[in-house]
Amino acid sequence: MSETSTVQPAESPAAAVPRSALGAVGAAPGWVRYALLLVGLAVALWLPNGLYPAIAVDILCWALFAVAIDLLLGFTGLMSFGHAAFWGTSAYATGLVAIHAGVPFPVAVLAGALVAAVLAVPIGYLAVKRTGIYFAMVTLAFAQMIYYIANKWGSVTGGENGLQSVPRELFGLDLSDEYYFYYAALPIVILGLAAAWRIVHSPFGRVLVGIRDNPARARALGYPVHRYKLTAFVLSAFLAGLGGGLFVMGHRFVSLDALHWTTSGKAVIVVVLGGIGTLWGGVLGAAILVRLEDWLSYSGFETIGLVTGGIFVLVVLLFRRGIWGSVAALAQRWRVRRR
């Protein structure tokens, strides 16, 4: 065992979450939860009518990516700074399957996500040997390795050019309009999000939270900590892969950007902005950041990194609970006072 944790850090990112570990909404009365769920579904169904549909698709993909990262960061206490490896690998694999096999697009996306999950096994096996800041550095380094490989392996990945004109097939339906593609992609995203919710609220998810809060105790209770972490890592990579695969289908091309470290970093920003350990916060964060970046590039603003970096610094300094976390904490305080 490489690390035996006996002292708890003063405040870990996951501990920024309100006391009820599984997100404060879990503590909210049932009707609030159902109401939120209905509102969420209604917004998801309405979204491409209110936004440019291509942006709506991007939000869906990034929402899955963010939830995948939060599964690790918020519920297992591991900050992966290299998830672009899985997002991007799935993107390339999905693109290649769609180009060469001509299968319906959900099948290609599923194949891509599976490839990402398989890649996550060796990377995760090595990475979970370290925790905390080392975990972030190790995952970042492995993601960079995948980036270099994709760059050099031009015969398969197209190198600098990437993969162009990826077909979007679904039983002969015409999905060339982004508006219709959004509704074709939505069920996959909802299934992915539901799976994340199911994982977090399963006995397995409870053990993950136990490991996050006190790894030494979890080990003493006989849980194989490394194996649990690895399983969480692979599941997270699969969800990130679903997002990456859909992203390719949305844009119909893949470039090296999908594997770049800025993509990993942006995904973590989205989660922190939405609220670590809140699961749905990542969805909000994705919507805000994707919309903001689109608006910035539309209005001819070129230094987007300045804004995203600035948001990041501000959120980390002043607003560590994120949006969802802050709202949940306020709601909880309000309920306690009324009691």
Next chain:
Amino acid sequence: MSGFLQHTFNGLVGGAFYALLALGLAVIFGMLRVVNFAHGAFYMLGAFGAYVLLTEVGVPFWGALVIVPVVLGLFGMALERAFIHRLTRLDPLYNFLLTFGLTLILQDLVKSRYGVQSSPYATPAGLQGSVDFGLFTFPTYRVFVLGFAILACLGVWWLLTHTRIGMVVRAATERPELTRAFGINVGRWVTPVFGFGIALAGAAGVLAAPMRAVNPLMGTDLIIVVFAVVVIGGLGSIFGSVAAGFGIGLLQAWGEAYLSETAPILAQTLVFIVMAVVLLWRPAGLFGREESPA
């Protein structure tokens, strides 16, 4: 044979940059428990500082080698006071995220002013030409870089082992609570140590300017390799970080020389493969101890 020596020398010079950056990273980590993502950005700022001083003010290389690290060191101290300091009581991940945000900002600021294309920087006067070592010749400037890096590492080693400041830093690195319990004001040294680490990165940047393309993205690709280097060496060990820096430099140069034809992918990813092997064999790093949780 002379070819091999040539590659070896090149590797040591490449390793010198890793070593200087890893050294700063390790000193900062030891004192603050902060992994500074922006370290690569400061390296980039160092190179740009030299470039701007030369082209816009007319200060030559030697002046830049003094001015840039001092200015960046002070800038680093200001950043530590203004931002990083506020988060050091929390999980180190927050400062990693904060310095990641700073990296994006610094990089984009430079990009918006100077664009993404690389700017040339002439080899400084007095260091042109090459040195004849009998079996092979080597550019004088690279010999200077290697000498500078070795002197800087030895200097830091001397500071750490022979001065009072060094003893405080080492004690605070290994047993922060106990050091405080002895009545030593650890907090007083945090900001200067951070500034010092940044100054080292800045100096590495100035050294890189005549050798490598000066562009806004030069730092970040490098820092990710340096992260792998410190995972290999063990971030808690200053010696380990420096040794791993030179070792990885050598390995990359040899890989580049002998593998880039037959196995280009392997040549590019050697450092990560070494990291994977080290994680399997000694997860704490070659020279690292079992870390205390942080």
